Amino acid sequence: MFLQDTKVLMDKRQTLTRRPLYSLFVCIIITATMTCGCGHINEGGQAKSTFKEANDLFNQGHYQASLGKYEQIIEQYPDAGDRVLFEMGIVHAYTGNEHKDYRKSLECFQRLITNYPESGYRKDGEMMIFNINNVIIKDKTISAQQTQIESLRQDVKDRGDTIHTLQKNIETLEQEVKGKDEEVAELQKKIFATLKVPADKILIEKKERRLTLFASGKVMKTYKIALGGAPDGPKERQGDNKTPEGTYHIDSRNRDSRYHLSLHISYPNEKDRRRARELGVSPGGDIMIHGIKNGFSWVGDSHTEIDWTKGCIAVTDEEIEEIDKLVPNGTIVEIKP
Numbered sequence: 001m002f003l004q005d006t007k008v009l010m011d012k013r014q015t016l017t018r019r020p021l022y023s024l025f026v027c028i029i030i031t032a033t034m035t036c037g038c039g040h041i042n043e044g045g046q047a048k049s050t051f052k053e054a055n056d057l058f059n060q061g062h063y064q065a066s067l068g069k070y071e072q073i074i075e076q077y078p079d080a081g082d083r084v085l086f087e088m089g090i091v092h093a094y095t096g097n098e099h100k101d102y103r104k105s106l107e108c109f110q111r112l113i114t115n116y117p118e119s120g121y122r123k124d125g126e127m128m129i130f131n132i133n134n135v136i137i138k139d140k141t142i143s144a145q146q147t148q149i150e151s152l153r154q155d156v157k158d159r160g161d162t163i164h165t166l167q168k169n170i171e172t173l174e175q176e177v178k179g180k181d182e183e184v185a186e187l188q189k190k191i192f193a194t195l196k197v198p199a200d201k202i203l204i205e206k207k208e209r210r211l212t213l214f215a216s217g218k219v220m221k222t223y224k225i226a227l228g229g230a231p232d233g234p235k236e237r238q239g240d241n242k243t244p245e246g247t248y249h250i251d252s253r254n255r256d257s258r259y260h261l262s263l264h265i266s267y268p269n270e271k272d273r274r275r276a277r278e279l280g281v282s283p284g285g286d287i288m289i290h291g292i293k294n295g296f297s298w299v300g301d302s303h304t305e306i307d308w309t310k311g312c313i314a315v316t317d318e319e320i321e322e323i324d325k326l327v328p329n330g331t332i333v334e335i336k337p
Contacts, residue, residue, distance in 0.1 A: 047077040054087070063097040082119035085112040089125070093132055102136055199326045202250075202289075204313055204335040206231055206243060209304060211289070211313060213326060220326065223319050224304045228311035233337075235267070235311055237276060238284030243311050246271060248333045250289075253324065260291030260317040261324055265333050289313045289333075291320040 050073050057066035067088055074084040089108035092101050109125040109132075116122065156163055199213040199220055206227055213220040227243045228235075234245035244267045252264040268276065268283040276283035290312055292299055297317045308314070315323065 047073060047080045050076070051080075051083075058091060061096070063091055063094070063099065067091055082112050082116035082121045085109070085116075086121040086125055086128075089128060093128075093135075102132055105132055198328050199331055202327065202331060202333045204243075204333065206245070206335065206337055211315065211323075213323070221322075223315050223323070224301065226304045226309060226314040227307045228309050229307055231307045235272070235284065235287070236279060237281035240284070241310055243309075243313060243335065244268070244272065244287055245335050245337055248335070250327055250329050250331045250333060252329065254288075255324075257288075257290055259288075259293050259312075259314070260297065261320045262288040262290035262312075263320075263324065263327060264288050265313075284311070287311055287313075289315070289320065289323065291315060291317040 050069065054066050054069035054073065057063075057069055070084045070088045070091075074081045077084075085108045089105045089112070091097060092105035092108060094100060106129055109129045112119065112125040113122055113129075119125075156167070197215045199215050201214040203212045203214065204210075204225070205212075209225050209227065211223045211225045213222075229241040231243060233242060235242040244265070246267075246269055248266040248269060250263050251266045254262045254264070265287045267285060267287040272283045290309075291297070292303055292314070296303075300316055303314060303316070
């Protein structure tokens with residue numbers, strides 16, 4: 001599903017009042033689009049242009065027309081039915097669709113699982129059913145919480161001008177504190193920007209989901225990260241979705257990456273190769289520190305809420321650009337459990 005950032009971001013008021021639900025849907029979109037992009041093949045032939053028409057209608061906000069086009073596709077190209085049901089399920093559940101219907105979305109994913117048991121979309125469909133059921137539960141919880149909040153607000157209002165004045169004072173103080181925090185953050189950015197010394201070590205701590213840059217033994221900066229979909233334990237073989245553990249170095253970089261920009265890590269080392277030989281498997285490769293998948297930079301820091309890579313280490317697009325400038329080829333990379 002080719003989603004546009006302008007259709008996923010809610011207005012400020014909705015973001016403030018429904019932030020937990022939005023975060024959960026970010027997880028759904030990451031799961032449905034990023035893993036799908038790595039694992040599924042695109043249908044070709046005559047169906048390709050019709051799929052594009054359906055996606056274009058979605059991107060233009062014509063959700064009902066998009067669903068109608070998908071229904072035409074499944075009639076004309078039944079072999080593509082699993083992909084059609086998967087994408088229809090996404091449209092029905094999409095937060096920007098004023099006619100969104102979780103029940104219809106769940107029906108689409110259930111039909112996919114029932115009618116196409118061997119489909120490459122089956123696993124993602126099962127994940128979407130799980131996540132949407134969580135969203136429904138979360139939605140009910142948020143609604144109840146909002147009712148409680150409104151009740152509390154009314155209680156506070158009824159207590160009179162004194163509490164109201166105190167609240168205003170608190171809000172003013174909070175704004176002042178926020179302003180000071182922003183000033184400090186800007187100063188830190190300026191100080192960091194003036195650093196000319198390149199990093200000589202990258203430490204990746206998997207359990208803490210943290211990447212730290214060092215120069216001459218001193219911390220330069222830390223970053224929150226996402227790991228491979230099976231984060232526990234070292235990488236043993238190709239396709240196990242694990243992030244390696246051990247000592248490596250940056251041996252190349254790709255500024256035309258599908259994930260914005262990437263720094264290649266010298267996995268496998270000799271220890272990794274020996275372990276793979278003993279197991280009789282391929283150790284795999286292509287382990288990188290990279291940004292967000294192209295077209296999804298709007299996800300930002302929320303991407304760290306799940307481990308979504310195939311074994312790589314992911315940061316935001318802005319962060320990988322920063323790391324790229326500070327980390328030369330040859331920099332040591334130590335990855336700890």
